[in-house]
Amino acid sequence: MSKFSLRNMAGAMWAATSLANAVCGSAVELAARLSPDAKVYGPNDSNFASVTARWSTYSAPGFAFSVEVATEQDVAETVKFANENNTPYLAVNNGHGAIITVGKMQEGIQIHMRGLNSVKIADDGKTADFGGGILAKEVIDGLWAKNKQTVTGNCHCVSLAGPGLGGGHGMLQGRHGLISDNFVSLKLVTADGTITKVDKDHELWWAMQGAGHNFGIVTSITSKIYDTNRPLWAYASFIFTGDKVEELYTNINEKLLKDGNQEVDIINYSYFTMDPTVDPVNPVIMFFILQENAVLVDEKFTAPFTALGPATSAAGAGDYRDLSVWTGNAENQTFCQKLGFAAMRYPVELQVYNVPAMRETYDTFTAGLQSTPALGFSVVLFEGYSTQGVHAVPAPSTAYPFRESNLLVSPVMLFQEDTPELAETANALGTQLREIIHKASGEPNLRVYVNYALGNEGPEAWYGAEQWRQDKLKTLKSKYDPEGKFSFFAPIA
Numbered sequence: 094m095s096k097f098s099l100r101n102m103a104g105a106m107w108a109a110t111s112l113a114n115a116v117c118g119s120a121v122e123l124a125a126r127l128s129p130d131a132k133v134y135g136p137n138d139s140n141f142a143s144v145t146a147r148w149s150t151y152s153a154p155g156f157a158f159s160v161e162v163a164t165e166q167d168v169a170e171t172v173k174f175a176n177e178n179n180t181p182y183l184a185v186n187n188g189h190g191a192i193i194t195v196g197k198m199q200e201g202i203q204i205h206m207r208g209l210n211s212v213k214i215a216d217d218g219k220t221a222d223f224g225g226g227i228l229a230k231e232v233i234d235g236l237w238a239k240n241k242q243t244v245t246g247n248c249h250c251v252s253l254a255g256p257g258l259g260g261g262h263g264m265l266q267g268r269h270g271l272i273s274d275n276f277v278s279l280k281l282v283t284a285d286g287t288i289t290k291v292d293k294d295h296e297l298w299w300a301m302q303g304a305g306h307n308f309g310i311v312t313s314i315t316s317k318i319y320d321t322n323r324p325l326w327a328y329a330s331f332i333f334t335g336d337k338v339e340e341l342y343t344n345i346n347e348k349l350l351k352d353g354n355q356e357v358d359i360i361n362y363s364y365f366t367m368d369p370t371v372d373p374v375n376p377v378i379m380f381f382i383l384q385e386n387a388v389l390v391d392e393k394f395t396a397p398f399t400a401l402g403p404a405t406s407a408a409g410a411g412d413y414r415d416l417s418v419w420t421g422n423a424e425n426q427t428f429c430q431k432l433g434f435a436a437m438r439y440p441v442e443l444q445v446y447n448v449p450a451m452r453e454t455y456d457t458f459t460a461g462l463q464s465t466p467a468l469g470f471s472v473v474l475f476e477g478y479s480t481q482g483v484h485a486v487p488a489p490s491t492a493y494p495f496r497e498s499n500l501l502v503s504p505v506m507l508f509q510e511d512t513p514e515l516a517e518t519a520n521a522l523g524t525q526l527r528e529i530i531h532k533a534s535g536e537p538n539l540r541v542y543v544n545y546a547l548g549n550e551g552p553e554a555w556y557g558a559e560q561w562r563q564d565k566l567k568t569l570k571s572k573y574d575p576e577g578k579f580s581f582f583a584p585i586a
């Protein structure tokens with residue numbers, strides 16, 4: 094009882110309805126079952142808004158209270174408690190998941206995992222144990238201090254488990270594969286509240302590497318780690334005006350992507366964005382080439398782009414930790430923040446840029462922003478990581494379905510006044526942009542990276558259209574989560 098704050102008890106006064114009273118009573122009861130460092134925050138607690146804040150306000154989940162777990166047993170106990178009380182629950186690290194399916198969770202329990210953020214490197218230096226609520230920045234810094242690294246997402250504020258359970262793209266994937274390809278074992282709280290170790294011998298292993306959000310709550314991850322024997326990175330960045338779309342993406346295809354043969358130490362990354370200092374009326378194209386083990390990006394890569402006549406260009410060098418900073422994803426930079434924006438993403442996997450479609454995408458995006466200035470913060474993101482480590486893993490061996498793809502493209506509609514009309518306009522534009530890109534790709538099936546999904550695409554788009562993949566996932570789901578306790582994030586069924 095002591096762990097549920099007095100402020101929350103006072104909050105029960107606010108709880109004029111019987112529902113709210115019941116919720117407050119439940120929170121007190123749950124708090125009594127948790128470890129001494131766990132906390133339960135209710136809506137009237139001053140911390141509640143910050144612990145439940147989301148990166149995107151659109152179709153956000155709603156929580157009756159938030160459990161700040163301190164041990165894996167707290168997670169198990171909360172799951173059991175919620176099951177006993179027929180209350181839904183959702184694991185949350187930093188609330189950067191922006192799929193609209195999580196909005197179906199209302200009046201549930203947030204199981205806030207941030208207390209589980211430890212890093213423990215094994216004596217042999219080949220693996221490390223990470224807490225299930227750890228963020229990318231904590232992984233990077235914790236390992237770097239010991240001259241180690243592993244695959245993480247590029248955004249400091251995104252967790253390891255969130256991306257990893259859906260695959261997990263990152264700057265080191267060309268060397269070491271996806272985040273999930275580096276998993277050695279996971280501790281998992283399953284739907285009945287038991288704690289299970291899942292490793293390569295467990296039936297769920299395949300599913301946890303690509304569709305893992307559907308099967309439980311990960312309390313810790315044992316992952317491969319690597320010596321930082323190529324610590325240096327360099328960047329070359331360019332801003333191009335819209336008239337350069339064709340030449341830019343032709344160059345990226347021919348000089349960098351090379352039909353899926355981009356060098357392992359090269360990453361290309363671009364986005365359409367408004368930058369009034371360069372063009373006050375039309376979006377510009379921000380373009381990066383990142384090179385590992387270099388202090389200056391090799392001129393053979395930069396020269397074709399310099400020759401196009403960028404509006405501005407810059408270059409610099411640092412180490413792996415600087416990649417997030419250069420691309421605007423560091424903890425104090427814009428992409429990381431919870432600024433009260435609604436975000437709607439429309440991802441599609443590609444092999445190569447279709448240049449006429451890139452022109453159509455740019456023109457459609459431009460017209461969309463000009464007719465609806467409230468969408469002016471939106472971007473269209475084009476991520477071209479190196480892929481050797483991802484391609485090296487046999488495709489059928491994990492639930493991650495799109496190993497063959499080379500590019501991750503994502504129109505991201507961003508807006509602040511979250512009104513139904515604006516959301517409808519944003520959805521129309523985002524859908525149109527994705528259709529242009531997908532149609533031009535010639536791919537019969539829409540391939541959607543589950544961690545970027547809008548949420549209306551469906552299991553075949555998220556987990557692969559092959560019947561055997563769908564059947565296997567459904568069989569596992571009905572065995573391990575028959576009541577759909579973990580069906581708020583991109584549900585299999």
Ligand SMILES: Cc1cc2nc3c(=O)[nH]c(=O)nc-3n(C[C@H](O)[C@H](O)[C@H](O)COP(=O)(O)OP(=O)(O)OC[C@H]3O[C@@H](n4cnc5c(N)ncnc54)[C@H](O)[C@@H]3O)c2cc1C
Nearest residue numbers: 186187188189190246247248252255256262310311544582
């Ligand atoms: C700014 C930004 C940058 C991004 N950069 C990258 C990137 O570089 N690479 C990449 O691959 N993706 C990236 N993403 C996408 C990212 O993978 C997803 O948004 C992901 O859902 C975020 O996970 P989270 O834990 O941070 O968010 P949360 O909202 O806390 O969690 C997302 C979902 O994961 C599940 N979940 C969370 N914790 C656990 C757990 N411990 N056990 C089981 N299930 C759990 C829940 O269903 C939850 O709804 C980025 C997203 C944003 C917004």
